[in-house]
Amino acid sequence: MPKFDFFHIIGYPRAARKTGDPKAHVAGIIAEAERQRHACRHVPSPMKPIRLFGGSPSEAAAEAIAQADHARDAIGRKVRIDAIVMFAAVASYPKQTSSVVSRDHGGRRRIVDPAFLAWKEAALKWAQKQFGSALKSAVLHLDEEYPHIHFFIVPPLLEGRLRHDLIHCGRAAIVAAREKSVVAGAPAPGSDRESKRAERLAYCTAMSGLLDDYHDAVGSRFGHERYGPRRRRRTREVHLTTRRLERERDKAIMDAKRRLQNRLIELRNEDEARLAAREAEAAEEFHRARRYRASMDAELAAQRSRGDNAEAALADALAILEAHGLSPSVVPRSCG
Numbered sequence: 001m002p003k004f005d006f007f008h009i010i011g012y013p014r015a016a017r018k019t020g021d022p023k024a025h026v027a028g029i030i031a032e033a034e035r036q037r038h039a040c041r042h043v044p045s046p047m048k049p050i051r052l053f054g055g056s057p058s059e060a061a062a063e064a065i066a067q068a069d070h071a072r073d074a075i076g077r078k079v080r081i082d083a084i085v086m087f088a089a090v091a092s093y094p095k096q097t098s099s100v101v102s103r104d105h106g107g108r109r110r111i112v113d114p115a116f117l118a119w120k121e122a123a124l125k126w127a128q129k130q131f132g133s134a135l136k137s138a139v140l141h142l143d144e145e146y147p148h149i150h151f152f153i154v155p156p157l158l159e160g161r162l163r164h165d166l167i168h169c170g171r172a173a174i175v176a177a178r179e180k181s182v183v184a185g186a187p188a189p190g191s192d193r194e195s196k197r198a199e200r201l202a203y204c205t206a207m208s209g210l211l212d213d214y215h216d217a218v219g220s221r222f223g224h225e226r227y228g229p230r231r232r233r234r235t236r237e238v239h240l241t242t243r244r245l246e247r248e249r250d251k252a253i254m255d256a257k258r259r260l261q262n263r264l265i266e267l268r269n270e271d272e273a274r275l276a277a278r279e280a281e282a283a284e285e286f287h288r289a290r291r292y293r294a295s296m297d298a299e300l301a302a303q304r305s306r307g308d309n310a311e312a313a314l315a316d317a318l319a320i321l322e323a324h325g326l327s328p329s330v331v332p333r334s335c336g
Contacts, residue, residue: 063154086152091127
């Protein structure tokens with residue numbers, strides 16, 4: 001299982017560019033985030049996202065589109081339909097969802113990884129600090145291989161212009177590079193190879209700094225690594241082999257946990273069976289004592305009954321003797 005940070009941010013227009021991904025537009029990313037039926041075919045069992053912050057993704061998109069309809073570009077024209085009007089960022093937790101979430105008997109999801117809960121709060125706190133009031137929505141997905149959070153950021157509209165540079169450090173770095181170029185008396189920004197190279201370098205440096213900041217504030221707290229296999233120059237074969245071995249290791253750990261849980265259940269059942277046997281034995285002993293007492297009571301009653309009968313017979317004999325004028329004292333003793 002990979003243990004490195006994953007965070008990226010992408011800008012989306014109102015309509016996809018003709019030469020780009022036809023789904024790479026605001027409505028497309030919103031539909032995927034909200035798990036609309038036509039937009040999540042890559043997810044085997046789609047589940048409703050969990051809202052963590054702000055309004056829904058659709059509400060964030062509506063705000064972005066509404067202000068883009070009134071925005072103007074640098075020379076006063078309406079913003080192009082394929083110009084970026086909203087940013088979407090993703091932060092992923094580097095542990096498989098199956099080890100983070102379980103289901104109870106009612107089928108409800110239950111998070112069983114305390115570190116994930118802490119990571120979720122740390123990632124959200126970092127995003128709020130990074131994007132400020134431009135962060136309009138954050139939702140959590142727990143239905144793919146790795147848990148992840150979608151952040152939706154709407155650039156502010158100031159003096160009729162969408163200010164990407166105020167929320168996107170890479171865009172801000174490009175603006176700063178262009179201003180520096182103008183001050184130095186260089187050709188118009190982006191008009192020559194050197195200025196383009198400088199802007200690209202500034203952009204990459206700023207975005208690398210963003211990932212460093214995310215790692216320092218979030219990933220490093222949970223033992224996640226800053227760089228993935230690409231920075232380590234792993235070949236694809238090595239990377240795939242590593243992933244396979246990590247999955248096998250994770251499966252072995254899960255199997256061991258499952259066996260341990262099953263053994264604990266067996267031991268608990270054995271304890272319950274022994275307790276039930278002892279209870280049954282005690283109950284049998286109790287019933288045996290009751291039966292013995294009942295038999296003793298019956299014997300005592302029989303003895304009392306025999307004593308009563310003997311007394312009655314003696315009384316009858318005395319009555320007969322008295323009737324014949326005989327006294328018990330003169331009755332001859334039987335020989336014997």
